[in-house]
Amino acid sequence: LTDTAVFNSLKKKGCLKSISLKDFLKQKNEQFNNALDTIQNETIFNSQILDIFDMAQKQKLKLAVVTSSEKETTHKLLSKLNLIKYFDLIITQEDTKKNKPSPDPYLLAMKKLNVNSSDVIIFEDSKPGLEAAEKAGAHYYKANWY
Numbered sequence: 001l002t003d004t005a006v007f008n009s010l011k012k013k014g015c016l017k018s019i020s021l022k023d024f025l026k027q028k029n030e031q032f033n034n035a036l037d038t039i040q041n042e043t044i045f046n047s048q049i050l051d052i053f054d055m056a057q058k059q060k061l062k063l064a065v066v067t068s069s070e071k072e073t074t075h076k077l078l079s080k081l082n083l084i085k086y087f088d089l090i091i092t093q094e095d096t097k098k099n100k101p102s103p104d105p106y107l108l109a110m111k112k113l114n115v116n117s118s119d120v121i122i123f124e125d126s127k128p129g130l131e132a133a134e135k136a137g138a139h140y141y142k143a144n145w146y
Helices: 005-014 021-038 047-059 073-082 103-111 126-137
Strands: 064-066 089-091 123-124 139-142
Touching: 021 073, 047 123, 047 126, 064 103, 073 089, 073 123, 089 103, 103 126
Parallel strands: 064 089, 123 139
Antiparallel strands: none
């Protein structure tokens, strides 16, 4: 879910009484950055996935990240894990007016990469993401990595 959706959900549940979305995002990003600065890569990333990325690059497959996360945090995480070099495209919540479960982020990625939905495989880890992948007309798989 986007940060705004999480904020609104927590607000409705009464968990966030006197905090604005701007302050919520600021605190979330500070905590995220602090965690990234202290955590070991191996605890958040299985390096065996690099074999798949290397194989995809050798076969000249196009790889993209399509996330509901913010651009800043997405790039920081991918840079920390030294993964940014593998992706031809990174789509974040700022890139489309509608986010998952809308197919718009995936459709934008396919357009920018000049690929047909029938030639795309999406690995998704969330219900809204799976819904977006299906609506985009691509092949998709549920990823159970957390």
